[in-house]
Amino acid sequence: MKRKLRFIYRLLYASFGPQHWWPARTPFEVAIGAILTQNTSWLNVEKAIGNLRKHGLLSADRLRRIPRGRLGGYIRSAGYYNVKAGRLKEFLDFLYKTYRGDLGNAASVPTRTLREQLLSVKGIGPETADSILLYALNRPVFVIDAYTRRVLSRHRLVREHADYDQLQKLFSDNLAPEPAVYNEYHALLVKLAKDFCLKSKPRCRQCPLASLPKD
DNA sequence: GACCAGGCACATC
DNA sequence: GATGTGCATGGT
Numbered sequence: 001m002k003r004k005l006r007f008i009y010r011l012l013y014a015s016f017g018p019q020h021w022w023p024a025r026t027p028f029e030v031a032i033g034a035i036l037t038q039n040t041s042w043l044n045v046e047k048a049i050g051n052l053r054k055h056g057l058l059s060a061d062r063l064r065r066i067p068r069g070r071l072g073g074y075i076r077s078a079g080y081y082n083v084k085a086g087r088l089k090e091f092l093d094f095l096y097k098t099y100r101g102d103l104g105n106a107a108s109v110p111t112r113t114l115r116e117q118l119l120s121v122k123g124i125g126p127e128t129a130d131s132i133l134l135y136a137l138n139r140p141v142f143v144i145d146a147y148t149r150r151v152l153s154r155h156r157l158v159r160e161h162a163d164y165d166q167l168q169k170l171f172s173d174n175l176a177p178e179p180a181v182y183n184e185y186h187a188l189l190v191k192l193a194k195d196f197c198l199k200s201k202p203r204c205r206q207c208p209l210a211s212l213p214k215d
Numbered sequence: 216g217a218c219c220a221g222g223c224a225c226a227t228c
Numbered sequence: 229g230a231t232g233t234g235c236a237t238g239g240t
Binding site: 021033034035037038039040041042043044045079080083087122123124125126127128131143145146147148186187190198 | 219220221222223224
């Protein structure tokens with residue numbers, strides 16, 4: 001499986017090239033995006049973040065002070081805006097209570113501890129926690145999402161009903177803990193899912209993974 | 216107009 | 229432990 005996962009990575013990278021997911025932004029902004037993008041297209045999230053920026057609200061302090069109802073108004077485009085405004089508030093409470101409002105103060109905290117802390121925040125589940133860990137804090141944590149699940153199961157790399165932790169283990173057991181690679185690999189799997197695994201069968205013949213050896 | 220999108224909490228069986 | 233439901237906008 002080690003060889004296979006590395007082979008797939010090289011294949012996808014050669015086919016699609018670098019995907020540039022969540023490059024240079026502040027860790028705080030990445031965390032906000034991670035919550036806003038729950039079950040939502042990134043395009044709609046960008047609008048919401050742009051709106052927050054336009055109103056000078058992209059700071060922990062400003063977001064903490066604004067009432068939940070008003071916050072919802074600014075993030076409408078991201079959908080579920082009432083739910084998400086509440087989740088952002090929960091995250092900010094945690095951020096201030098635990099790290100004085102600055103994720104930078106989490107730098108020396110072990111990844112496992114940090115993950116448990118994030119998961120204890122209401123509204124932050126495994127994918128959101130792991131997105132924050134990987135994309136905002138550069139920790140070697142592989143992010144699993146609906147696309148990853150679809151690709152792995154469509155290509156029979158995992159059994160159909162494997163849960164989040166099992167899927168994640170597949171990668172962490174078989175890849176060196178390198179955040180840049182985890183970042184790129186995940187993005188490439190999403191690209192593959194969008195271009196092929198969602199499409200009709202004819203396109204699947206041209207799928208870069210179609211030539212994958214049977215173990 | 217139908218379907219989908221970088222989930223999660225909560226209820227129910 | 230599995231399965232169902234509410235949450236909601238905007239693109240295709």
